[in-house]
Amino acid sequence: MIDQTQLWxxxxxxxxxxxxxxxxxxxxxGGRPIPEWMLRxxxxxxxxxxxxxxxxxxxxxxxxxxxxxxPRLLAAAATLAVGLATRNVFGAIxxxxxxxxxxxxxxG
Amino acid sequence: MSTTTPKTxxxxxxFWRGCADSAPFLLxxxxxxxxxxxxxxxxxxxxxxxxxxxxxxxxxxxxxTALQLMVEDAPTLIILASALAVNLRMAMYSASLTPYLGAAxxxxxxxxxxxxxxxxxxxxxxxxxxxxxxxxxxxxxxxAGTSMPIVPAWYIFTYAGAVLGTQIPEAWALxxxxxxxxxxxxxxxxxxxAHVVAALVSIVVSLLMAWVPYSLGLLIAGLVAxxxxxxxxxxxxxxxxxxxxxx
Numbered sequence: 001m002i003d004q005t006q007l008w009x010x011x012x013x014x015x016x017x018x019x020x021x022x023x024x025x026x027x028x029x030g031g032r033p034i035p036e037w038m039l040r041x042x043x044x045x046x047x048x049x050x051x052x053x054x055x056x057x058x059x060x061x062x063x064x065x066x067x068x069x070x071p072r073l074l075a076a077a078a079t080l081a082v083g084l085a086t087r088n089v090f091g092a093i094x095x096x097x098x099x100x101x102x103x104x105x106x107x108g
Numbered sequence: 109m110s111t112t113t114p115k116t117x118x119x120x121x122x123f124w125r126g127c128a129d130s131a132p133f134l135l136x137x138x139x140x141x142x143x144x145x146x147x148x149x150x151x152x153x154x155x156x157x158x159x160x161x162x163x164x165x166x167x168x169x170x171x172x173t174a175l176q177l178m179v180e181d182a183p184t185l186i187i188l189a190s191a192l193a194v195n196l197r198m199a200m201y202s203a204s205l206t207p208y209l210g211a212a213x214x215x216x217x218x219x220x221x222x223x224x225x226x227x228x229x230x231x232x233x234x235x236x237x238x239x240x241x242x243x244x245x246x247x248x249x250x251x252a253g254t255s256m257p258i259v260p261a262w263y264i265f266t267y268a269g270a271v272l273g274t275q276i277p278e279a280w281a282l283x284x285x286x287x288x289x290x291x292x293x294x295x296x297x298x299x300x301x302a303h304v305v306a307a308l309v310s311i312v313v314s315l316l317m318a319w320v321p322y323s324l325g326l327l328i329a330g331l332v333a334x335x336x337x338x339x340x341x342x343x344x345x346x347x348x349x350x351x352x353x354x355x
Binding site: 002006007008009010011012013014015017018019021022023024025026027029034037039040041042043044045046047048049050051052053054055056057058059060061062063071072075076079080082083084087088089090092093096097100101104 | 135136139151152153157160161164165166167169170171172173174176178179184187188190191192193194195196197198199200201202203205206209210214217218220221222224281283284285286287288289290291292293294295296297298302303306307308309310311313314315318325326329330331332333334335336337338341342
């Protein structure tokens, strides 16, 4: 179970930190240009971190005690494929859910 | 009969244009917020804690990251660092909006900072580039409009998810809603070779680093992948520049 003190430190710390990230440039840095190398790295934050969070959840799902699970693997592949092909977030989620449920029904 | 020709149609007030442009994003924001509410309650948070989370942070991906790491019992510092790393893109949005909104008074800039979201940024930057003639107050009105549908929806749907929470049966395999949602968010972002390289490096390094204690592997993978993306971009820039010279 999640520790109460830790939870509130995370909520408040993440809230303040997120605000600072949003405020720093527009509020403090103002019109000064941001160095190109920094922008070049910031451009990739989302694609650098989100897959790293997802990969272990796909490879070793907690729901199957860390065993590779075919329905979950297929669902992940379907989501990625539809997302790449259509560029549509909603469609990709639907495809993933559809494949997850149908393959759990067929394989499970 | 009047012969006066109508003056050019007055543009719809910027505020309402902003609302209309961001409204379609509700299709993604609504379910995403419900999912956060549900997963947060399943992780043991009560409704107040879940709402505090959504109101204080108002950034889905970072909230999910923090939640997942808390469930994994990661140390507080690692949780904060990882979730803030997910939110680093907000700093990029802030930087990119500065040329358009930086002239507003400080208190307004502080106020609008809270409302810098994926959706409000995506709409605003397109609008500001498309209509460079907009005054600063029109830009502020447009920006306010873009967060108008999104922010209340984020609160309300988080609440709905938190109330629904534990009633959802295990057979629904909701554990996998988070991976699917994140994959669906990432796939459309893979527009350039550099984005693809960053994502691949991110996957490989995070799997290789799974043994690292305190969930530090996520931060390491993120950092390495960011550098990989930036380096790939440089590589292609140089290659294209060389090609340009050769022609």
